[in-house]
Amino acid sequence: MPLSWALFANFLLAAAGYIVGRSRAFATAGPDVRKLHSRPAYHGASVGLAALLPALAVLAAGAILRLAGVLSSDTGPIIGIVALIAAIAGLGFGVMRIGREYQARNVVEHMVLGLLMLCSLIAIVTTAGIVLSLVFETGHFFRVYDWKTFFFGTEWTPRFQGNSQLGIVPLLWGTMYVSAIALLVAVPIGLFAAVYMSEYASRRVRGFVKPAIEVLAGIPTIVYGLFALITVGPLLRDYFAQPLGLGNSGTSVLTAGLVMGIMLIPFVSSLSDDIINAVPQSLRDGALGLGSTPSETVRQVVLPAALPGIVGAVLLAASRAIGETMIVVLGAGAAAQMSLNPLEAMTTITVKIVSQLTGDSDFNSPETLVAFALGLTLFVITLALNVVALYIVRKYREQYE
Amino acid sequence: MTDMPLSSSAALPDRKPASLLEQDARTKARNAAEKRFRLYGVAAIAISMIALVVLLATILTGGAGAFRQTYLNIPVTLDAAVLDPKGNRDPAEMAKVLTLSYGRVLDAAVEATVARHGIQIEGLTEKDIDGLISKEASAQVRDRVLANPDLVGQTVEFDVLTGGRIDGYFKGRVTMESAERDSNTSPQQLLLAQELADRGEMVTRFNWNFLTNADASDQRPEAAGVGVAILGSFYMMLVVLALAVPIGIAASIYLEEFAPKNRITDIIEVNISNLAAVPSIVFGILGLAAFINFAGLPQSAPIVGGLVLTLMTLPRIIIPTRAALKAVPPSIRDAALGVGASKMQSVFHHVLPLATPGILTGVILGLAQALGETAPLLLIGMVAFIRDHPDGLPGGLFDPASALPVQVYNWTQRSDPAFIERASGAIIVLLIFLLCMNVLAIWLRRKFERRW
Numbered sequence: 001m002p003l004s005w006a007l008f009a010n011f012l013l014a015a016a017g018y019i020v021g022r023s024r025a026f027a028t029a030g031p032d033v034r035k036l037h038s039r040p041a042y043h044g045a046s047v048g049l050a051a052l053l054p055a056l057a058v059l060a061a062g063a064i065l066r067l068a069g070v071l072s073s074d075t076g077p078i079i080g081i082v083a084l085i086a087a088i089a090g091l092g093f094g095v096m097r098i099g100r101e102y103q104a105r106n107v108v109e110h111m112v113l114g115l116l117m118l119c120s121l122i123a124i125v126t127t128a129g130i131v132l133s134l135v136f137e138t139g140h141f142f143r144v145y146d147w148k149t150f151f152f153g154t155e156w157t158p159r160f161q162g163n164s165q166l167g168i169v170p171l172l173w174g175t176m177y178v179s180a181i182a183l184l185v186a187v188p189i190g191l192f193a194a195v196y197m198s199e200y201a202s203r204r205v206r207g208f209v210k211p212a213i214e215v216l217a218g219i220p221t222i223v224y225g226l227f228a229l230i231t232v233g234p235l236l237r238d239y240f241a242q243p244l245g246l247g248n249s250g251t252s253v254l255t256a257g258l259v260m261g262i263m264l265i266p267f268v269s270s271l272s273d274d275i276i277n278a279v280p281q282s283l284r285d286g287a288l289g290l291g292s293t294p295s296e297t298v299r300q301v302v303l304p305a306a307l308p309g310i311v312g313a314v315l316l317a318a319s320r321a322i323g324e325t326m327i328v329v330l331g332a333g334a335a336a337q338m339s340l341n342p343l344e345a346m347t348t349i350t351v352k353i354v355s356q357l358t359g360d361s362d363f364n365s366p367e368t369l370v371a372f373a374l375g376l377t378l379f380v381i382t383l384a385l386n387v388v389a390l391y392i393v394r395k396y397r398e399q400y401e
Numbered sequence: 402m403t404d405m406p407l408s409s410s411a412a413l414p415d416r417k418p419a420s421l422l423e424q425d426a427r428t429k430a431r432n433a434a435e436k437r438f439r440l441y442g443v444a445a446i447a448i449s450m451i452a453l454v455v456l457l458a459t460i461l462t463g464g465a466g467a468f469r470q471t472y473l474n475i476p477v478t479l480d481a482a483v484l485d486p487k488g489n490r491d492p493a494e495m496a497k498v499l500t501l502s503y504g505r506v507l508d509a510a511v512e513a514t515v516a517r518h519g520i521q522i523e524g525l526t527e528k529d530i531d532g533l534i535s536k537e538a539s540a541q542v543r544d545r546v547l548a549n550p551d552l553v554g555q556t557v558e559f560d561v562l563t564g565g566r567i568d569g570y571f572k573g574r575v576t577m578e579s580a581e582r583d584s585n586t587s588p589q590q591l592l593l594a595q596e597l598a599d600r601g602e603m604v605t606r607f608n609w610n611f612l613t614n615a616d617a618s619d620q621r622p623e624a625a626g627v628g629v630a631i632l633g634s635f636y637m638m639l640v641v642l643a644l645a646v647p648i649g650i651a652a653s654i655y656l657e658e659f660a661p662k663n664r665i666t667d668i669i670e671v672n673i674s675n676l677a678a679v680p681s682i683v684f685g686i687l688g689l690a691a692f693i694n695f696a697g698l699p700q701s702a703p704i705v706g707g708l709v710l711t712l713m714t715l716p717r718i719i720i721p722t723r724a725a726l727k728a729v730p731p732s733i734r735d736a737a738l739g740v741g742a743s744k745m746q747s748v749f750h751h752v753l754p755l756a757t758p759g760i761l762t763g764v765i766l767g768l769a770q771a772l773g774e775t776a777p778l779l780l781i782g783m784v785a786f787i788r789d790h791p792d793g794l795p796g797g798l799f800d801p802a803s804a805l806p807v808q809v810y811n812w813t814q815r816s817d818p819a820f821i822e823r824a825s826g827a828i829i830v831l832l833i834f835l836l837c838m839n840v841l842a843i844w845l846r847r848k849f850e851r852r853w
Contacts, residue, residue: 004795067695067696067697105743109743109744109745112745113655113659113745115651116651116652116654116655116659117655117659119647119648119649119651119652119655120651120652120655120656120660120669121669122648122652122715123652123669123672123673123676123715123716123719124668124669124672126676126687126712126715127672127675127676129687129691130679130683130684130686130687133686133687133690133691133695134683134686134687134690136690137690188445189445189448189449190445191445192441192442192444192445192446193442193445193446193449195442196439196441196442196443196445196446197442197446200439200442209446209450212449212450212453213446213449213453215453216449216452216453218766218769218770218835218839219456219773219832219835220772220773220774220775220806220831220835221773221775221776222773222775222806222809222810222828223456223460223773223809223828223831223832224456225775225810225813226460226809226813226824226825226828227456227459227460229813230459230463230821230825231455231459262449262452262456265449265452266449269449293431293432293434293435294435294438295434295435295437295438295439296431296434296435298438299438316678319678319680320678320680322680323679323680323681323682323683324680325680325681325682325775325776326775326776326806326810329776329810330810330813350680350682350776353682353686353780354682354776354779354780357685357686357689357779357780358779358780358782358784363694371686372686372690375682375683375686378680378682378683379679379680379683382678382679382680382683383675383679386674386675386678386679387675390671390674390675
């Protein structure tokens with residue numbers, strides 16, 4: 001890996017530049033360091049950066065050109081040497097600049113500011129990367145597959161010989177069904193827990209329960225998935241599905257929904273906790289002063305005041321439920337069907353993304369490319385939910401600030 | 402209108418004069434509603450606590466077995482004629498002898514042990530006796546012989562792995578009834594195992610190999626371990642630590658301290674809060690499309706997993722870091738600026754050190770989340786079956802590896818129920834790591850918490 005060696009050598013050169021620049025600055029200052037505009041360390045840093053930045057630019061450009069196929073892959077050593085030359089030139093230039101009047105600190109601070117700004121742009125680059133890769137590959141998919149069949153088709157039967165039916169409707173149905181059950185579990189429990197903790201619980205109870213609920217939030221979803229697979233699924237099958245004659249499947253919508261509901265409890269409760277705490281105390285005091293009981297205060301004053309925020313929290317929870325993967329992979333099953341029976345196995349968008357993209361996949365067949373279209377659909381749905389929810393929550397916060 | 406006729410109170414239904422000592426029906430109803438409401442709250446908390454306890458209890462009881470393993474202690478005569486046909490004890494020559502031959506040597510040793518103890522069980526076949534030990538055992542013996550060729554020709558005591566069904570019998574997973582229906586074992590075999598255990602030849606003890614071994618194939622759950630997965634997870638965490646932490650902190654400093662209030666800053670902020678809520682599997686798709694298909698990085702490599710997790714963790718580090726920076730009071734900045742520091746100096750010399758505990762807490766929690774993430778890693782091929790440990794750093798970053806949560810998923814897809822026990826065991830390992838990280842974060846928060 002000559003490029004990584006070049007990188008390493010460049011960092012060494014930059015470190016050397018720092019030392020050289022610093023001692024050079026001391027030398028120019030003479031006996032009184034105060035004669036310098038900037039402290040010697042800044043002179044050192046400016047030389048170091050002058051050596052490092054051009055070399056990094058060369059390396060990055062080389063890597064990108066190689067990826068784009070403009071340069072062949074055996075040009076690594078040449079790029080490395082060019083980068084080293086750039087670093088040495090930069091170092092020389094930096095040392096030349098040192099003088100009593102040279103404003104090294106301002107230069108270094110500008111560069112650092114630029115670096116900080118660059119880092120904050122990575123978020124935008126990531127979003128752009130997600131959107132580009134999804135849109136690009138989805139475009140591929142719609143060139144080999146009819147978009148009307150994808151969005152309105154009610155059958156999902158991928159076949160590797162070709163001629164697959166790839167309709168998203170049954171997957172959407174499964175996703176919505178599981179998410180609805182999860183929200184039915186999580187919203188009341190999470191909301192009541194939050195109300196109890198912020199309005200009733202003593203300090204001691206809160207000090208114990210709050211971290212315990214946070215533990216629930218810290219458990220990875222694969223653990224919930226395994227719990228659904230080995231405990232909840234067989235339990236529901238043996239005690240509900242089979243006696244009631246509703247099915248015979250270890251994986252079901254209800255299994256995944258219940259377990260996902262448990263996973264979302266801490267999410268809903270901590271969000272609603274923040275929102276309930278943001279309701280001004282004066283509203284509560286007013287209601288209590290008029291003679292209402294604490295529960296009447298909560299139901300008729302606090303909750304209506306917090307309602308927009310809570311709606312936002314529920315929407316965020318819904319977006320999480322729709323995008324959740326491991327619990328549904330292990331708990332909901334893989335059969336794409338539309339049924340009302342919650343004890344039957346159904347499947348979701350995320351499950352199918354996993355199943356179409358794991359293993360050996362041929363990136364030209366619609367069976368693989370459909371995963372990107374599913375991903376784009378998922379991204380758009382969750383993004384819409386998030387944007388609306390964040391907007392509501394933000395508006396709500398402004399109201400009481 | 403002060404002289405409103407008092408008679409208007411007559412319009413109310415005839416209420417008895419209220420007494421403070423006696424509750425009327427309406428007060429009773431309101432108090433009952435109050436009590437019910439409280440009860441709902443208690444019930445909600447109780448349900449979440451019960452769910453937590455049941456969840457942890459099932460995983461812990463289910464996975465504890467993975468840390469214990471049954472071994473058979475037998476003297477093995479390492480026949481020189483079979484294991485070193487040329488007779489020169491040259492490891493290179495002996496490496497040509499396949500595990501199959503070692504299997505025959507081991508079978509003979511097991512049969513000899515059974516005969517030595519004079520165990521007689523009706524209906525016991527030779528297949529039952531040979532099936533006592535794991536298929537992995539011959540590889541175990543071969544590795545030791547190749548490491549020390551002088552052992553050939555001697556009779557050496559070996560602790561060999563027993564088969565998955567035998568191991569399951571001692572852990573209560575396999576019973577006589579289930580053995581009846583199982584083509585891989587038989588009640589006679591279990592009786593024989595019990596006899597050997599009674600005589601002290603077969604023992605179940607702590608299983609270090611679970612923590613160091615690589616994954617094993619479908620037929621030999623007894624040899625499977627999380628060694629490669631732990632190493633892979635560790636490498637990915639190193640990548641995340643090296644990339645996400647500096648970039649995340651730098652971005653937070655910019656947004657909190659330097660960014661002008663304009664459209665671009667707004668866009669970045671909205672972007673970050675949205676990225677934090679993008680489903681993790683979408684990051685997996687990004688990793689597949691950008692790092693593997695476009696950049697040509699190898700599949701299943703910790704570097705790719707680390708990059709994907711870095712992108713995913715960034716917003717989760719930026720949000721708490723910004724909160725920590727915001728919590729440093731402006732008086733600190735003003736004081737630094739007042740004595741002549743530049744803006745940059747006030748941030749790096751004063752604000753950042755004061756915010757460090759809060760930042761560290763956020764960083765550790767972000768890393769903990771990244772450690773438990775599964776879905777995006779499935780898409781970049783980390784779910785593949787990997788037998789070999791990845792190299793040391795930095796080359797190991799490009800070797801195929803697994804990750805702890807993915808290994809769990811992988812094992813849930815196998816048919817043998819012994820793998821479910823392994824999966825729960827791997828989760829215990831994962832939870833122990835997460836627990837350590839969270840305890841560290843809480844300790845940091847408590848120790849350095851500052852009220853301004």
